[in-house]
Amino acid sequence: MPSHARHKGQVEFVGRITAILAELRAAGVNAPDQLADVLNVRAVPPPNGKRWTALQVLRIDSLHLGRKSARFPPNLDYAATGVGRDARRPVLEEHAELLRNLACQPGITLARIQASLADHGVEVSALSTISRTLKRLGISTKYVR
Incomplete structure (x- = not known):
């Protein structure tokens, strides 16, 4: 697990959410905003205790991939899924x-x-x-x- 995921609780949280995201992606839900919507419908608690957003999904992916930046991990094609500056x-x-x-x-x-x-x-x-x-x-x- 990435070194910048400093706390054991954070590492466990990222691992749990990543497993859910992998399941959703296998079912054909790929866009971060769609993933956030499904997490909200399933009542999976987000880190801030409010509602999931596409950016939070991106941050979870970044933490899982070991990147310090939450901005668009390189091996995930977010431009094709409708997120990001050039998505349109x-x-x-x-x-x-x-x-x-x-x-x-x-x-x-x-x-x-x-x-x-x-x-x-x-x-x-x-x-x-x-x-x-x-x-x-x-x-x-x-x-x-």
Whole structure:
């Protein structure tokens, strides 16, 4: 067990939760937010005594893998599961043509682009995600306010 899991209680807790997470992953539940939801439904007590969050699941994975940082262990593909800064990248890049058409409309706002994406079944919660995707795809933001 990792050296930074200092207390015996913490080591036991991480081991117990890791076993539950492995069971859930074997059943096809892989995204940290989904794992957190299942832990909450099962009434598994989290470390803070409140509710499980995706970040807490990531921290448990990090402790289990022996990493000091709780940020996205390298051998777990969280970008594909919907967590992390670039998690929306594949989804938005699939709609590059729609983004190009929207961004060239004079006076368009990021909020209107977000609403149009939602109309097409693509939910994006942060406007900065849209802005970064436009820049990454090389789409001009000349008309975007």
